[in-house]
Amino acid sequence: MKFSYNWIREFVPGLEVDPHSLERLITMKTAECDGIAVSGELLKGAVLARVLEVENIEGQKNVKALVDAGPYGMKTVVCGAANCRAGIITAYVPLGIKTVSGIESDGMLAAADELDINRDHAGILELTADTVLPPVDHAIEIDNKSITHRPDLWGHHGMAREVAAITGHPLRDPADLSLLPPLGSPVQIEIEDFHLCPRYSALVFDNVTVQPSPLWLQARLTAAGLNTKNNIVDLSNYLMAELAQPTHAFDRAKLAGATIFARPAREGESIVALNDETYHLSPANLVIADASGPIAIAGVIGGRDSAISAVTTSIVFESANFNASSVRRTSSALKIRTDASMRFEKAQDPVNTLRALARALELLPILSPGIRLVGGLADNCAELKVPPTISLDLDWLARKLGRVLDPAEVRRILEALQFKVSDDFEVSVPTWRATKDIAMAEDLVEEVGRMIGYDSIEPQPPLVPCAPSFDPPEREFLRGIRRHYAAQGFTEVSNYSFISEEEAKRFGFAPEDHVRVLNPIAEGQELMRTSLLPGIHRNLVENAKHFEDFRLFEVGREIHLSNGEKPIERPHVVAAIYSRHDDGRAGLMELKRVSGGELRPAAAMAWEHPSRAAEVVKHGQVVGRVFELHPNLIDSGRAAVLYLDLTQLQQLGAAATRYQSVRRFPTSSFDLSVICPAREYAATLETAIRGFAGELAEAVEFVTDYQMPDARKSLSFRIVAGAADRTLAGAEVTAIRERIIEGLRGLHYELLV
Amino acid sequence: MQDLVDGALGRINSAATAADLEAVRVDVLGRKGVLSQLSKDMGKLTPDERVARGKFINAAKLALEGAWETLKNRFESEALAARLNSEWLDLTVPAPGVRPGALHPITQIQWEIEDLFRSLGFSVLDGPEVETEHHNFDALNIPQDHPARDMQDTFWLDAGGPLGRFLLRTHTSPVQVRGMEKLQLPLRMIAPGRVFRNESVDASHEHTFYQLEGMMIDKDVSVGNLIYFMKTLLGAIFKRDVTVRLRPGYFPFVEPGFELDIRCLICGGPGCPVCKQSGWVELLPCGLVNPHVLKMSGIDPTKWNGFAFGLGLTRLVMMRYAIDDIRWLQSSDLRFLRQFGQ
Helix, strand or coil, X not given: CEEEHHHHHHHCCCCCCCHHHHHHHHHHHCCCEEEEEEECHHHCCCEEEEEEEEXXXXXXXXXXXXXXXXXXXXXXXXXXXXXXXXXXXXEEEEEEEEEECCEEEEEEECECHHHCCCCCCCCECCECCCCCCCCCEEEEEECHHHHCCCHHHHCHHHHHHHHHHHHCCCCCCCCCHHHCCCECCCCEEEECCCCCCCEEEEEEEECCCCCCCCHHHHHHHHHCCCCCCCHHHHHHHHHHHHHCCCEEEEEHHHCCCCEXXXXXXXXXXXXXXXXXXXXXXXXXXEEEEECCEEEEECCCEEECCCCCCCCCCCEEEEEEECCHXXXXXXXXXXXXXXXXXXXXXXCCCCCHHHHHHHHHHHHHHHHCCCCEEEEEEEEEECCCXXXXXXXXXXXXXXXXXCCCXXXXXXXXXXXXXXXXXXXXXXXXXXXXXXXXXXXCHHHHHHHHHHHHCHHHCCCCCCCCCCCCCCCCHHHHHHHHHHHHHHHCCCEECCCCCEECHHHHHHCCCCHHHCCEECCCCCCCCCEECCCCHHHHHHHHHHHCCCCCEEEEEEEEEEEECCCCCCCEEEEEEEEEEEECCCCCHHHHHHHHHHHCXXXXXXXXXXXXXXXXXXXXXXXXXXXXXXXXXXXXXXCCCEEEEEEEEHHHHHHHCCCCCCCCCCCCCCCEEEEEXXXXXXXXXXXXXXXXXHHHHCCCEEEEEEEEEEECCCCEEEEEEEEEECCCCCCCCHXXXXXXXXXXXXXXXXXXXXXXX | CHXXXXXXXXXXXXXXXXXXXXXHHHHHHCCCCXXXXXXXXHHHCCHXXXXXXXXXXXXHHHHHHHXXXXXXXXXXXXXXXXXXXXXXXXXXXXXXXXXXXXXXXXXXXXXXXXXXXXXXXXXXXXXXXXXXXXXXXXXXXXXXXXXXXXXXXXXXXXXXXXXXXXXXXXXXXXXXXXXXXXXXXXXXXXXXXXEECCCCCECCECCEEEEEEEXXXXXXXXXXXXXXXXXXXXXXXXXXXCCEEEEECCCCCEEEEEEEEEECCCCCCCCCCCCCCCCEEEEEEEEEECHHHHHHCCCCCCCCEXXXXXXXXXXXXXXXXXXXXXXXXXXXCHHHHHHHCC
């Protein structure tokens, strides 16, 4: 929201602080400022000027004008506006001499947008001799997020109250309630549900002239970032920007009947709004209606058919209060946010409706001379809640802030913010702070704290009990995993938790098996990953453009559907080794090594090399897979991939270390070479040998393999035999060897012995 | 006899190679060598002659062995020197094998800060990326239809059940709630992790980034404690003394709520482009925990209170390494990530 510095000053007479200092004060005490900008910079030195003569410049759209620029004297100005003609009074800005269209032009004639009066750039201003040009202003932009909780700060008067409290100046109230007429309006108000519409107030006027607003008012709206349209619509915006109270004017001639209803929309009703869009309404949307149907979406936007137009002569000027949640729900359901809905969803003060009408009564005769009030006030109102009273314990307050406080200072601060404070610090909350903002003593801590300034509080070390902290075991486990892979030469990557449908399908994952993002920000991010593989695949392809060999890993979570319950998140690690030129064996063996498990041959998944895929087995349990990426998924080179389920891995745990006595008797060992088919697994033979060797075989170790010329291969194993309590006799070792040879021959293996 | 010895000595000293020397040794000191010959006729000598001969042989043996050993040592050290010389290596060629890996810079900063908090007695908690609406919003005093929900553009999920229940956490604050449900009072905890906001990605905005949430619940925790703590923490993070200031900030789960700024570390105050000429850099939101939040987690706010804060890990990484485009962090591009290897 943008605040006009001049507007704030109007309510804080005597304010001396310059705009930049004011911005800093507001930032430190109230709300975050996003910046400050001059509004109407060219108004500095601008004066009224009469165009005396206009002369065409040959071959140019521009004209040469002679103007009487009052205090600046006669000036020759080159002007491009179509309406620049002799006799009009316009605004002259002394900018110095420069050559335009080959002629020395001294200063400029200004359009309304150049002076930040409004956004009109169709031509130069056409004014009357009694026009007063508005002064230069500054627009202070406040971060909307920082005033979400402050309905009162959505208007200049609310911000002026803060400024008055900060600087110690008095605050002027622009709303004079004594101007309001007694009840008795030609229109009746019927409210169906006071929860949704706690108050609806209105005044009826006739003899209305719809015309442009005075320049000072237009300039104010422009500085506050609002558009200008005509005096009636501008007034409505002016009241909103001043008092935070949205209002609306209906063309009375276009209303059916003399009763205005605030009611939920009926099924099937629709409305064409001021923005020319048609909205189909449901009973969840509160509307303002006349006898024939909706004339406004309550708190959000007016209807086009009852809007003010050039021929309007009679108006119903309403000022209402609506339930914040209801307005917000309607505004998000219909996808329409307006200055009004933004204010109502912050929970506006029902007391404020009459203040806005009182201010309208003061301004309308200025904006529409001759306007006449018809009858009295219409005001239908729920019983207003009495704002809460909060007991403020000053010792407690001092403990909360961590600072000694002077009771008189606390009182001064609260009273400057227009809280009422009793002798024993019973604090009454003003109505405009009581809707949602302030309800408990903690809220007052903030009021006092920000005004005394947090920089006045000394840092104090907290006194805390000496106790070991709880540390979830998975934290250290996951750290260990990351450390392990980084130490083995893998670089940690980080992928989004999203994947695209296309990526899911490429890996053969059914899209309907995924948690789906209802409002993805971009294409390709509509599913939650059920596997880290699509991400790592993308990384392999991308990095292969820059590197011939690399290793990378990621620790991340798979997210799985859980029958409509909270999705299950399972941490996994994926590690990959890419090599552009080799045959892929080294990478797979390296991943086997770093996995710390055994590999068991397994049928390949769709994305795996059909002859190079295995399960990783640890302590007899499958914890993941090692495979080479299917060549369909990678253009050049080979990628070996390791994928482990970290929950399973962590559950296996590390076996507790227990000392075993060091062997005292020597072992004997012998080697055996077994000839077998080319695709025999070493693990199969090892298991067989172990079985035949019996318990005295301490170890069966693979030594080497050798491809034979006849497409068979020879696998060599070393068998280590020994016993804990003696040295084995030569005959015992020979017996073991014989058993193995006999056994393997029984299985039809040939042995080189 | 002396001639015999002198001749042997001469042969030893004239050996040109280790092989020559070995041949001479066998001839001279071996079983059939010169010394053996000298003692051959010992049995025929008188006792006095035997004593004289014995002395002579011993002296000759010492002389011959000494000469042999000197020469042998010389040949050995010459041979060693020649071998060593031949083994010259160029150690400036790059080491073969696997190049070192690297932890992601987010991981590195996260661990550093976790360790710092652990040293201060904080527990490090983790929470799910998919959250319930309750934990992400309602339990943090942001009910449905609260305008504060606009502060955090949310990814909503279809997880098979009724829509609107599950979302991607927009902050790590839900772990506060989980911590209060899980830990004993008083409590000190942090929760680092990945969070999501539904916004378009550009050089300074990401929909996926990392935060670290912190919370301390105890008795009579004051704003003064919060300031002290933040100052200490940030001093440890930036490894220098930092000046902090609090100003009002609105976050429904704290009351009062603050924005914490630090004195610009680049210019130290006078103003520069990094601090947009203000001398201060907005760093983290914090505040005293809102009593409603305590109550919703079953904690009696008349007995307990505390502070909470949120630290942007992604932001911190970018500050630490002067990274000018946030998109690098989720790029998985090794040209970027390899720069962070230790």
